[in-house]
Amino acid sequence: MAETKKRTGLGALADAGSDDDFSVIDAIGGPRGVAESMVPGVVFVVLFVTTANLQLTIGISAALAVLQVIVRLLQRQSVMGAVSGLLAVGICLIWAWQSHEARNYYMFGFLTNAFYIVLLSVSLMVRVPGLGLVIEFIRTLPTEHFRAWLTDWRSDKALNRAYTIITVLWIAVFSLRLVVQVPLYVTNHVGWLGTTRLLMGIPFWALAIWVSYLIVATPMHRHKALSEGSGQGKHDSMEEQH
Template sequence: MGGKGQDDRPSDTEERKHTGLAALADEDFSVYEAIGGWRGMVESLLPGLVFLVVFLVTGNLAWTVVASGILALVQLLLRLLQRQSFLGALTGLLGVGICLVSAWLSKDARNYYLPGFLINSFWILVLGGSLVARVPGIGALVEYVRQPVLSGFRAWLNSWRSDRALLRAYARVTLVWILVFIIRLVVQVPLYLAGLVGLLGAARLVLGVPLFALAIWISWLMIRDPFHAFHTKADLVDAGHDGDGGVRG
C-alpha cells in the first residue's frame, strides 16, 4: 500500500542521467541518453521536419507557421501532462517560437533557420574565448555538472585545470565542438543566401541530432580515460581526508 509513492520516485541512476553535453559528466555515459532517448530524437527532429515538409508541399508560409506552432504547443502539453520539467518544456517551445516568429515577421521561410546561425556563431565565440583563457568551455561545463560550486570557485577551477592530461583532453573536445558549429555555418549559410529552403532544411536536419550524436560520442572517447583517472584519484583523496577526520574525532 505504502509502496506506491516509493515505486513512483525515480531511482538514483535515473536522477543522475543528463542529456546534451551535460551527459559527458555521467559515469555511465550513453549516446542514446545524451540525445534524450527516442523521445529526445523525435522532439528535436519533428519541428524542423514538419516546417520543411509543410512549406515544400503547400508553399504557404502562413500554413507552415500555423502547423509548426500547433505541433510545438502539443509537445508542450504532452510534457506537462506527463509531469516533465516545466522549464524544459517551456524552453523547447520558446526555441521553436523564436524560429517561427523570425520567419513570419520577415515573410521569408529561410529566416526560420536564422536564429540557429546566431546561436552557432555565439558558441563559436564563447568556446573560442574559453580556449584563449585556458578554461576550456566543455571542461568547465562537465566539471560543473559533476560538482556544482557556489563557493570556493577558484579552488574548484584549479583542481581540474591542474591535471594536464584532463585539461588537454577538454581543450581538444572544445575544439571539436567549435568545429561542429563551424561546419553547420559553412554548409547552411550558402544555402540560406542562395534561397534553397529545401536543401537548407535537409541540411539542418542532418547537421542536428545525427551530427550531435557523433560529436558527443567522439567527445566521450577523448575525455573518458583522463576523466576517470582524475576523478578516481580525487575520490581517493577525499576518502582519505574523511578517514583522517574520523580517526581524529
C-alpha cells in the same frame, strides 16, 4: 528503489567517469526527445516545399510545437525540454513570419552557432576550455572556493587536455554547420537548407557527444579516483590525530 534519471547533453558527459554504461541515445534525450526536437523542423520544411504557403506552414508548425507541451502536461511528465523547444521554435517562426521569408526560420540557429563559436574560442584563449568549465560545473557544482575548484581540474594535465580537445571539436561542429548552411541561406534554397539543418542537427549532436565521451571518460575517471583517494587520505589522517 526509484530509478535514477539519466542526465542528457553535457550532463551525460559529466557522468562519463562513472561506472555506469554510457548511452548516446539517452544522452541526446532518448527516442522521444529526438522526435520532439526533429519533428517541428521536418514539418516546416516539408510543408513549405510542398505548399509554398508560408502562413500555413507557420501555423501548423506552431500548433505542433504547442501540442507537444500539452501532451507532456497531460502525461504529467517534465515539460522543461518541450517548453525550451517551444521557445526556440517560436523564435524561429516569428522571425520567418515577420520577414515574410521562410529561410529566416533558420536565422536563429545561425546566430546561436556563431555565439557558441565565439564563446568557446574565447575560453580557449584564456586557457579555460569552455566544455571543461561546463562539464565540471555540472559534475561538482562549486558553491564556495571557486579558485580551488578551478585549479583542481585544470591542474590535471590529461583531463585539461581532453577538455581542450573536445572544446575544439565542438567549435568545429558549429563552424561546419555555418560553412554548409549559410550559402544555402544566401541562395534561398529553403528545401536543401532545411534538409542539411536536420542532418547536421541531432546526428551531429549525437556524434559530438559520443566522441567527447571517448576522449574524456578515461582522464575523468582517473581524476575522480585520485580526488576520492586524496579525500579519504585526509579523512584517515584526521581520525589518527584524534
